[in-house]
Amino acid sequence: xxxxxxxxxxxLHQGWQDHAAxxxxxxxxxxxxxxxxxxxxWPAHRRLAHAIKKQRARGRPARIxxxxxxxxxxxxxxxxxxFQSVPFLTGQHGFIxxxxxxxxxxxxxxxTHFQNSYQPYRGLIGLPRLKRKPKDADQTSENRRRIDxxxxxYIRVATAKNxxxxxxxxxxxxxxxxxxxxxxxAKLMTSILPSVPDDAGTTVIVASTANGVGGPFWDxxxxxxxxxxxxxxxxxxxxxxxxxxxxxxxxxxxxxxQGTLSRNHPLYGDEFAERQNYNLTLEQLNWRRWTxxxxxxxxLDRFRQEYPGNAEEAxxxxxxxxxxxxxxxxxxxxxxxxxxxxxxxxxxxxxxxVFRAGEEGCGSMVMYRRxxxxxxxxxxxxxxxxxxxxxxxxxxxxPDYSVAAVFDARTGxxxxxxxxxxxxxxxxETLYALGWFYNWAYVVPEAKGAGLGTIEKxxxxxxxxxxxxxxxxxxDVAGSTQLQFYGYETTNVNRPxxxxxLDNALTDGSIILRGPxxxxxxxxxxxxxxxxxxxxxxxxDDEVIAxxxxxxxxxxxxxxxxxxxxxxxxxVTKWGRRRLVDED
Numbered sequence: 001x002x003x004x005x006x007x008x009x010x011x012l013h014q015g016w017q018d019h020a021a022x023x024x025x026x027x028x029x030x031x032x033x034x035x036x037x038x039x040x041x042w043p044a045h046r047r048l049a050h051a052i053k054k055q056r057a058r059g060r061p062a063r064i065x066x067x068x069x070x071x072x073x074x075x076x077x078x079x080x081x082x083f084q085s086v087p088f089l090t091g092q093h094g095f096i097x098x099x100x101x102x103x104x105x106x107x108x109x110x111x112t113h114f115q116n117s118y119q120p121y122r123g124l125i126g127l128p129r130l131k132r133k134p135k136d137a138d139q140t141s142e143n144r145r146r147i148d149x150x151x152x153x154y155i156r157v158a159t160a161k162n163x164x165x166x167x168x169x170x171x172x173x174x175x176x177x178x179x180x181x182x183x184x185x186a187k188l189m190t191s192i193l194p195s196v197p198d199d200a201g202t203t204v205i206v207a208s209t210a211n212g213v214g215g216p217f218w219d220x221x222x223x224x225x226x227x228x229x230x231x232x233x234x235x236x237x238x239x240x241x242x243x244x245x246x247x248x249x250x251x252x253x254x255x256x257x258q259g260t261l262s263r264n265h266p267l268y269g270d271e272f273a274e275r276q277n278y279n280l281t282l283e284q285l286n287w288r289r290w291t292x293x294x295x296x297x298x299x300l301d302r303f304r305q306e307y308p309g310n311a312e313e314a315x316x317x318x319x320x321x322x323x324x325x326x327x328x329x330x331x332x333x334x335x336x337x338x339x340x341x342x343x344x345x346x347x348x349x350x351x352x353x354v355f356r357a358g359e360e361g362c363g364s365m366v367m368y369r370r371x372x373x374x375x376x377x378x379x380x381x382x383x384x385x386x387x388x389x390x391x392x393x394x395x396x397x398x399p400d401y402s403v404a405a406v407f408d409a410r411t412g413x414x415x416x417x418x419x420x421x422x423x424x425x426x427x428x429e430t431l432y433a434l435g436w437f438y439n440w441a442y443v444v445p446e447a448k449g450a451g452l453g454t455i456e457k458x459x460x461x462x463x464x465x466x467x468x469x470x471x472x473x474x475x476d477v478a479g480s481t482q483l484q485f486y487g488y489e490t491t492n493v494n495r496p497x498x499x500x501x502l503d504n505a506l507t508d509g510s511i512i513l514r515g516p517x518x519x520x521x522x523x524x525x526x527x528x529x530x531x532x533x534x535x536x537x538x539x540x541d542d543e544v545i546a547x548x549x550x551x552x553x554x555x556x557x558x559x560x561x562x563x564x565x566x567x568x569x570x571x572v573t574k575w576g577r578r579r580l581v582d583e584d
Contacts, residue, residue, distance in 0.1 A: 066238070320527040340356050
């Protein structure tokens with residue numbers, strides 16, 4: 001092959017990888033008005049294409065969970081992705097599932113339109129021939145929603161009614177559209193995912209608007225955002241304010257409209273905060289008002305579910321929120337934090353604690369800010385009691401976590417966390433390393449049930465006693481009585497006080513939350529009909545309790561830097577390198 005031909009093929013291949021340009025050249029789509037136009041991907045579609053391309057470049061299978069508002073072109077974008085991936089290669093099987101018959105028909109209409117109107121890429125790459133269709137009388141209703149090409153590739157569209165859909169055949173590219181509204185989402189996912197190989201050429205997209213807290217879509221979104229949980233799943237969110245179509249011309253002069261904005265409107269909420277958070281134009285605020293009234297039946301909660309501005313507000317929990325969602329929405333969360341593991345190594349007669357950074361999604365520790373050599377830190381620790389927030393039936397377990405939340409004592413900023421399902425004694429060892437790493441942080445463990453095993457391990461490992469929260473500061477804790485006085489003992493009487501301490505800290509701005517899941521658990525911490533404040537059905541509150549215990553520590557920790565054991569002396573390297581602390 002001549003060099004010129006090689007260059008031409010390389011250029012052709014590179015151009016094919018630009019999904020947005022490929023769509024604009026090869027595909028058309030009917031607008032709502034009925035006019036057919038070239039498919040110029042909108043921002044939500046581009047975000048999906050970028051995420052898939054990034055996963056491919058990393059050599060990973062594309063596994064995308066996409067939380068979106070309504071009508072922002074995500075479904076069209078997903079279909080375009082599958083249409084580029086399936087027919088042009090031999091033996092590619094595409095499978096699309098939608099939650100009901102009408103939506104499945106709409107999805108299939110996108111695929112058939114792409115097929116019928118496709119324009120060969122650069123005039124060179126056309127579609128393979130279609131297989132001869134069998135007679136309609138021989139087809140089931142779902143087989144009619146299927147396109148087969150001569151090279152053995154096909155795209156099939158089905159509804160979510162059959163939970164065994166996808167179990168009997170191999171598939172390489174999957175779209176589960178409006179997944180949150182499936183009747184048997186968990187069973188259907190269990191049926192389909194094992195049919196998809198895990199090589200880098202495969203695609204699974206789970207796209208949906210929110211449908212309340214709990215359920216498989218909620219779970220998948222939370223797990224994909226948790227940097228401490230190893231997974232190939234990538235979480236995407238697209239806010240309504242990012243969609244160029246969600247704007248409405250003003251009916252009055254701009255100055256007059258601006259004069260009607262409210263900080264506490266009974267229908268529209270805090271419009272000044274919305275404008276500041278998302279840098280909204282007056283036209284976007286006008287569209288927001290119109291949509292709340294016209295589309296969402298004057299319900300701000302429904303608007304936030306159907307057209308969320310951020311990922312946290314999309315999921316509406318049943319029950320009265322215990323903490324202000326307005327304040328939680330302002331928290332500057334860090335979604336891509338450094339993750340890794342802490343280890344205590346023995347080097348000769350010395351010991352040292354080492355942070356080993358892992359790849360994205362690996363490790364049980366999430367770090368938002370490195371330790372300052374002169375800094376003081378507080379850790380709130382909630383050991384797992386093994387409670388299950390779900391039914392506990394096989395394949396449906398979701399037990400609680402052991403959580404440690406680390407805060408800077410000077411600024412109140414969350415700097416790290418550990419969230420893992422580990423036993424109390426092992427959690428004690430983990431806390432020892434974490435406290436050591438953060439300059440012998442002041443630790444406030446819960447002293448109830450499983451927490452006693454954690455405290456016992458900390459005492460056994462000789463964690464500095466003046467860096468452990470003591471319930472009765474004046475008590476003599478020598479000898480065998482130590483376990484009776486260390487840690488925060490949660491009771492039915494003081495638990496409301498613990499929760500109130502966190503509420504006050506959020507209200508007066510004395511703490512800053514960095515973890516997306518930390519904020520989400522605070523959002524789903526609600527007051528039930530019984531009057532008790534706890535996690536919403538199907539959710540966790542382990543991080544809520546850990547943060548509340550850290551708030552107690554921020555209030556009660558000694559305000560002087562104590563004399564620490566020799567192993568506390570050490571240093572912190574620059575960001576991204578290991579931090580080593582040696583013991584004499």
